[in-house]
Amino acid sequence: MNDWFFPRHRLAQEDWETVVGPDLDGWQHTGLRVASLDGGTVELPADEVERMVVPLSGAFRVATPLRVFELTGRAGVFDGPTDVVYLGAGSAATISGSGRVAVAEAPTDQVLPDAHLPAAEVPLEIRGAGRSTRQVHNFGTPDGLDAAKLIVCEVITPAENWSSYPPHKHDEAGPTESRLEEIYYFEAAPTRGSTAPEGGDPFGFFATYSSPAGAIDTAAMVRTGDVALVPYGYHGPAAAAPGYDLYYLNVMAGPGPDRAWRISDDPAHAWIRSTWDGRFPDPRLPYAP
Secondary structure (H helix, E strand, C coil): CCCCEECCCCCCECCECEEECCCCCCCCCCEEEEEEEEEEEEEECCCCEEEEEEEEEEEEEEECCCCEEEEEEECCCCCCCCCEEEECCCCCEEEEEEEEEEEEEEECCCCCCCEEECHHHCCEEEECCHHHCEEEEEEECCCCCCCCCCEEEEEEECCCCEECCCCEECEEEECCEEECEEEEEEEEEECCCCCCCCCCCCCEEEEEEEECCEEEEEEEEECCCCEEEECCCEEEEEEECCCEEEEEEEEEECCCCCCCCCCEECCCCHHHHHHHCCCCCCCCCCCCC
């Protein structure tokens, strides 16, 4: 098994179907929790951890000792942006509702106030062109919610398109690159407007490979609930197979003092960005409710 790829349920703990955290050898700066609820609850203990609560499907209530947030959520990850909640370090919370919910985490001793970002205010970006077009929801980047360390966004790649491309890295600190761990949480579904027969198996592909910072080799078919970790190395592409749309939630944080996403493309493939100039984005995007 690849040390940095985890099929759904392999990271299950108690009420959570997925838990990424410091108990994983070599993992320090980011965390992720995913739960499926049917009217039940999950608890987030108070700790030196900041969090963002992201409804994947369904609606949720996030209750802290001082405030209650009602998250309208959405039908699913391919139905446009969702409202999200930021919980500052030291905040305990109870999440209740029905659907699937993700919680992005990063350890920090800097305390910022809790905050709610409505779906209508989520910065939506159409990135790339042609078959490299993807839709990005930047709710947890510096353009969205404030945070101490966390950088969180989600990406929709329609069937037959590529994203996280050209392959890039962010594993060295410097003026042109940030040192950031990254989590990819995936979902896949029959492409919008289609109906897959019973027994259909939505999937995509994801790859990472080594950089001077370390050896890594992931080449995986990815399905709903799978997680790929990127401690270092070049990562991409993420490719949506014909007939299936691909989604991923990205969680990033690192040891540096600034909250910034600075990347270096693989020099062998960086030229591909210039091929987007003058080309139109995929007309299927944006996906909205």
